[in-house]
Amino acid sequence: MRLIVTDLHRAYPGLEVLSGVSLSINAGEVVAIRGASGTGKSTLLHCLGLLEQPDRGTISLDGEELTTLRPGKRAQRRATAIGFVFQAFNLLPEFNVLENVLMTARTAGLPLATSRNRAQQLLESVGLSERAQSRIQTLSGGERQRVALCRALLPRPALLLADEPTGNLDPATAAVVLHQLLDLAKSNGSSVVIVTHDTAIADQAGRRLELRAGLLHEESTSA
Amino acid sequence: MLAWHIGFRYLRRRRAAWLALAAITLTVAAPVAVIGVTQGFLDVLARQARASESDVTIQQPWGGEGLADTPAGRAQLRAVDGVAAVAPFVQCYALMTPRIEGLDNSPTLPCQIDGIEWSADAALGRLEPAILHPQPIENLSAPPEAPQRRGTGFLTPQWRAQLCLLGAAVGAPLGIMPAPLPPLLRPTPGVVAGRELLYGSGISVGQVIDLVGAAQVHQQVEITDTIGTGILEVDKLTVLVPLPLGQALAGFTGSPTSHPRVDGFRFRAAPGVELKSLAERLDLSSGQRAQTWRERRLTMVKSLEYQRNVMGLVMLAIQTIAVFVVYAVFSTMVAEKRHDIGVLLGIGARPGSIAGAFLLAGVVACVGGGLLGWGIGWGFLAAAQIASHSYGILLFPQDVFYSPDTPVSWDPRIPLVFIGAMAVIGLGAVAIPAIRAARIQPVAILREVS
Numbered sequence: 001m002r003l004i005v006t007d008l009h010r011a012y013p014g015l016e017v018l019s020g021v022s023l024s025i026n027a028g029e030v031v032a033i034r035g036a037s038g039t040g041k042s043t044l045l046h047c048l049g050l051l052e053q054p055d056r057g058t059i060s061l062d063g064e065e066l067t068t069l070r071p072g073k074r075a076q077r078r079a080t081a082i083g084f085v086f087q088a089f090n091l092l093p094e095f096n097v098l099e100n101v102l103m104t105a106r107t108a109g110l111p112l113a114t115s116r117n118r119a120q121q122l123l124e125s126v127g128l129s130e131r132a133q134s135r136i137q138t139l140s141g142g143e144r145q146r147v148a149l150c151r152a153l154l155p156r157p158a159l160l161l162a163d164e165p166t167g168n169l170d171p172a173t174a175a176v177v178l179h180q181l182l183d184l185a186k187s188n189g190s191s192v193v194i195v196t197h198d199t200a201i202a203d204q205a206g207r208r209l210e211l212r213a214g215l216l217h218e219e220s221t222s223a
Numbered sequence: 224m225l226a227w228h229i230g231f232r233y234l235r236r237r238r239a240a241w242l243a244l245a246a247i248t249l250t251v252a253a254p255v256a257v258i259g260v261t262q263g264f265l266d267v268l269a270r271q272a273r274a275s276e277s278d279v280t281i282q283q284p285w286g287g288e289g290l291a292d293t294p295a296g297r298a299q300l301r302a303v304d305g306v307a308a309v310a311p312f313v314q315c316y317a318l319m320t321p322r323i324e325g326l327d328n329s330p331t332l333p334c335q336i337d338g339i340e341w342s343a344d345a346a347l348g349r350l351e352p353a354i355l356h357p358q359p360i361e362n363l364s365a366p367p368e369a370p371q372r373r374g375t376g377f378l379t380p381q382w383r384a385q386l387c388l389l390g391a392a393v394g395a396p397l398g399i400m401p402a403p404l405p406p407l408l409r410p411t412p413g414v415v416a417g418r419e420l421l422y423g424s425g426i427s428v429g430q431v432i433d434l435v436g437a438a439q440v441h442q443q444v445e446i447t448d449t450i451g452t453g454i455l456e457v458d459k460l461t462v463l464v465p466l467p468l469g470q471a472l473a474g475f476t477g478s479p480t481s482h483p484r485v486d487g488f489r490f491r492a493a494p495g496v497e498l499k500s501l502a503e504r505l506d507l508s509s510g511q512r513a514q515t516w517r518e519r520r521l522t523m524v525k526s527l528e529y530q531r532n533v534m535g536l537v538m539l540a541i542q543t544i545a546v547f548v549v550y551a552v553f554s555t556m557v558a559e560k561r562h563d564i565g566v567l568l569g570i571g572a573r574p575g576s577i578a579g580a581f582l583l584a585g586v587v588a589c590v591g592g593g594l595l596g597w598g599i600g601w602g603f604l605a606a607a608q609i610a611s612h613s614y615g616i617l618l619f620p621q622d623v624f625y626s627p628d629t630p631v632s633w634d635p636r637i638p639l640v641f642i643g644a645m646a647v648i649g650l651g652a653v654a655i656p657a658i659r660a661a662r663i664q665p666v667a668i669l670r671e672v673s
Contacts, residue, residue: 042670046666046669049569051569051665051666051669052666071574072573072574072575075568075571075572075573075574076571076573077571078569078570078571079570079571079572080571082571084569084570086669090562090566090569090669092563092566092567093563094232094233094236094563095232103567103570104570104571106225106228106572107225107567107570107571107572107573107576108571151570152570
């Protein structure tokens with residue numbers, strides 16, 4: 001998998017957020033994007049995740065141009081090739097843990113029987129196999145984020161996008177969750193883009209970028 | 224299927240969804256019960272009309288010279304394709320005066336003579352046992368006559384006894400019966416009177432009355448039995464008399480040079496024969512105007528049909544009120560689940576699946592509520608029927624509606640029509656919030672919570 005972003009522009013009325021962002025990510029690569037609040041990190045992530053349409057520029061995944069896809073096709077790519085982990089977990093309270101994890105299998109149209117096995121495996125790998133039938137409301141923040149991680153990785157996405165994945169967690173839990181995220185992404189072969197304020201988290205990535213004045217700047221890495 | 228999975232879960236978990244279900248249930252149950260009763264009245268009316276009408280009737284214009292009644296003529300009519308039975312009849316107005324002992328000036332009542340051949344009419348299915356010697360409706364304190372006091376068709380009890388004596392007279396020479404026999408009497412002819420004509424006038428079965436027909440012919444007759452078709456105008460006026468007597472009263476008796484005449488013929492159609500086309504064939508064959516029973520009772524049937532249809536429209540209007548509840552409930556549901564919908568769209572759910580989830584939930588609510596309403600509506604009808612039939616608790620005053628039981632139609636098309644209407648209108652109401660849900664921008668939701 002190779003993600004290539006070229007000259008991406010995105011502006012809101014009176015404010016240009018992305019001013020020609022270009023980026024290339026190889027298969028299995030982990031990229032951290034840092035930046036001050038309001039610099040457009042989430043906007044870039046939403047554009048990469050096909051949730052937001054850029055004003056200009058291209059995003060291609062394995063040579064397929066994604067910005068020109070019709071909404072239905074974009075939703076399909078989102079379901080099959082891109083996984084999301086949000087700061088606020090965004091789990092569905094109507095459904096239990098296992099059903100939440102399986103939701104991406106349903107959106108991607110994957111067979112439920114095999115997906116159920118994979119969901120169980122993923123939950124086991126994050127230590128939540130015993131909580132498969134639990135309601136979301138009974139889980140702690142760290143557990144919820146691990147469920148969200150399983151949900152994102154269930155369809156084996158080529159690209160995993162994480163927006164402040166540990167932003168709502170205490171440092172100890174955050175470290176565990178981040179470790180599991182990177183481990184699972186690696187075993188899955190997914191490329192990872194993490195948007196974060198946290199330098200410690202960014203240090204875990206193989207590559208660090210900073211979004212400043214609408215452009216990405218490479219940072220030196222210690223990892 | 225994602226839409227089903229989400230839709231059913233939302234429907235099950237939302238309390239407001241139960242409100243929508245209740246609204247749908249009630250607005251299906253009410254029309255099922257109301258139209259069930261209205262259609263029941265129509266069915267009863269049709270049944271009652273059939274008790275006094277044949278499938279098809281040929282009748283000369285009122286006051287005409289009459290139609291010749293010859294064996295060849297009847298055979299010709301019976302040969303018409305689709306005719307199963309044919310029976311002649313004579314109709315005329317007459318005055319009846321009961322002979323009341325000790326009363327010199329007995330009241331004279333108008334009545335309508337229907338001269339028939341009993342066996343031929345029975346073959347038409349008109350004189351079914353159910354309509355003979357019925358319980359009077361307007362005067363419930365008057366019980367039906369005991370069988371031994373009633374005649375048999377036009378045979379009075381005396382005539383019946385005479386026939387037995389006649390049989391005995393035949394049997395005596397053969398040594399079966401002892402002789403000598405009592406002398407033969409000459410009892411009066413028997414007639415069958417409408418139950419309300421009889422009981423309403425204080426006349427009873429077995430009483431002798433004088434009939435004066437249109438031809439100024441006087442005839443003394445004995446009332447052998449009562450008949451109740453269920454149609455008040457018939458039961459309050461009709462006196463069934465033997466055909467020759469009817470012809471005499473109407474002045475239709477034959478002469479040495481001419482055949483006796485009749486007012487017309489009644490026909491029974493063979494099974495499966497379409498009545499309208501049979502009427503057309505009889506029209507062509509006889510040269511007389513032939514009418515189906517429905518055409519002869521058109522005003523009455525049509526008026527009830529109009530009432531039923533208007534009531535149906537009112538019920539549909541009530542259903543649209545329930546649709547507002549459905550719309551409000553689903554709009555609230557979409558507003559409440561806005562975040563979840565945004566997340567689902569964010570993780571790749573297609574807008575069509577989201578809209579489908581709410582539409583499916585709407586269909587389930589409409590059809591489920593509709594089926595429940597069907598059960599409740601029919602349950603109410605069954606209870607009303609049991610209450611009136613077994614306990615005498617009347618839903619409708621019988622002196623107005625002329626029926627002791629609550630008339631009910633169990634035609635499944637009635638609930639199906641209202642469930643179908645509810646599903647269509649309900650789907651229309653759910654479509655708006657469903658489309659609104661599908662148009663939610665996931666980015667806006669994700670930004671709100673981040």
